Amino acid sequence: MRSVPLRANLLYVPALIIFAIFIAYPLIRGFGISFTSWDGFSPQKHFIGVDNYLRLFTDSTFGHVVLNTFIYGVGSTVLQQVFGLGLALILRKPTRRSGILRAIIYLPALVSPVIMGTMYYLLFQYNDGALNDLVGLFGADKVAWLNNATVAIIIIVLVNSLQFMGISMVIYLAGLHSIPAMYYEASTLDGAAGWKQFLHITAPLLWPAFTASVVLNLINGLKLFDVITVLTAGGPGYSTNSVSTLISITYFDSQNAGYAASMGVVLFAIIVVFALIVNSSFSRLNPEAD
């Protein structure tokens, strides 16, 4: 085997340094803090063993929030695949109009989720909210959309999906453009069209794009933070919190950094396990795999 030149290997170093400082070090420190009762700012840190982890398993709020996190992760992922793939199929032909539409659909992904959340807050707010103005046009009473936890969760999933469906669309467009046209030409000669072509050519060959899009959206959905903070601040009560927002509240507001760190470790484990399961399942289901 030919050895890699020294200079080429040195190119890894900047990435390794960044990884060590911004990923590995905080992860190790966070893991260490999770075994303490630290308040997040005092000089003293007291080792309390696995108490924080034991508390997690009896904390009903944390259980509820983990469930919310899965709803945000899975719900956003499903919607983004439906919207993203649908739009990619509609806009796959490179015309001037489709180019403009693609740009418009992708634009929200470039906006900060805080701004996106604020814009939707103005839409859903009770007084002067655009949606309640529409409701008023039909003579109905105003609705407090964000008062109901279930409705608020649906709104959060929807807002997050609408913002990032452009990314899924771009991934699927790239996948669609990589499928050789000859497959479609050959299948047309054989009498296949529409749904049959999608099922037997497009879908199998889009599998790598599908895998990438699902894993990406899933990880982002499981980490959802900004939109929740802006739209509901985790309320009513703790009902719309994700693990990420609960970590922030527990760390900074409740001043229980040790407990927040243990939540962070569990969230990390959830994301790793979930991503691995999804990845390996998709690899096994990949129609292109040997």
Next chain:
Amino acid sequence: MKKVWLISAAAIVASSTLALGGCSSGGSGGASGGSGHATIEVETDMGSGTPELKALTSIAKEFESTHKNITLKLVPGTGETNYEAAIKVRLAAHNPPDIWMTHGWSVLRYGQFLAPLQDESWAKNLNPALKPAMVDEKGNLFALPTDIDVSGIMYNADVLKEAGIDPASITSWSAFDAACAKLKAEGISPLYVGGKSMAAAVADRLLPGGFSDSALKKMKSGTFVAKDFAKTLKLIANWKQAGYLNPDYSSANQTTMGDALARGQAAFEMGPTSIVNTAHSTNPKAQFGFIPIPSIDDNDTFLVAGERTAFGASKTGKHLAQAKEFLTFLAQPANETAMSAATASAPGLTNAKETKGILSSSFATYVTEKSTPSVPYFDRVYLPDGAWVPLGNAIDSVITGQSSVDAATQMMQQTYESLSAQAKANS
């Protein structure tokens, strides 16, 4: 290949050491300029363009013009929650600003990081109403207050007048309920609460009226008195049941509270008096005031008073002497007057002048003339540090019907005990 990995590992270790060393450097962030020159970083939670920041900026400029060897670096805030988080991160990194706003926490939270100031020339003029909250058991004073937060139940005087309600007649919760029923019948939200961040502010003002003196002593010494805590929750639950709270409770915040009060959509509110400032800027023609808070068990009324805008100096700051110099300048009567006028509040020092503000009429009636007794903010004295958000969530869960009064009380008791144990372990 081994050599490459050795080089990589060495580079990582070296750069990590440099970066982390930077993170944990002790002392203040105030960078020094030339010889004898000091830059003092003053971190505040005052938003850009607020009257408070404008007043502070003007005072800082005046200070710099007379103290050529000191530069003040004023850092505006981006909201109270972000400010608190930012300060906590800086304290954790052993990199506090030279001076920062303590916003009610000069003793309990920040006391261990701040230089004692009780021997400063201005300290003898501390407003007596602030002593219970700002002076610790050993007599330490850790911050200079530029105003004093006196708080009751705020109201829109025009709305009450139109509904034929005399605010002065509301001296009990039954009178308050009667007024609420009247207002509700007229299509106005009697009590407007911003559920996104202000639920705890309501509880903070009501709780002192639900506790007996002996129960308060127990709370202070680490025993949660569930029976008395539950009284406040029951009061709020009854308001919710009677339909006295705003329908947009969950999505309302401090800004919408000010807006609703300004537009006459709400009659009563409980929270920081800055809400009235917001309301006044939205509708300068509207009249506002406040009334004392009734007790739950008897006919007494009280006001809540405490530290709000106050500045402490880092005890590990490289330029502590210069920081204290600025605080002494800020404490001068004219500057103290300007700062308190900017928040429409009474000054934190007795030698400063009280200016006419939006709430000055209520202040004159209930503080100056009637000498209504004032109590400290409940959470700052009787709850462990870090209980603010759980307190808000307990109230929130009752208002939104997610928890019964008993369940929410139990939830709060668990938090109280866990945070008390944590505070004990860390002390």
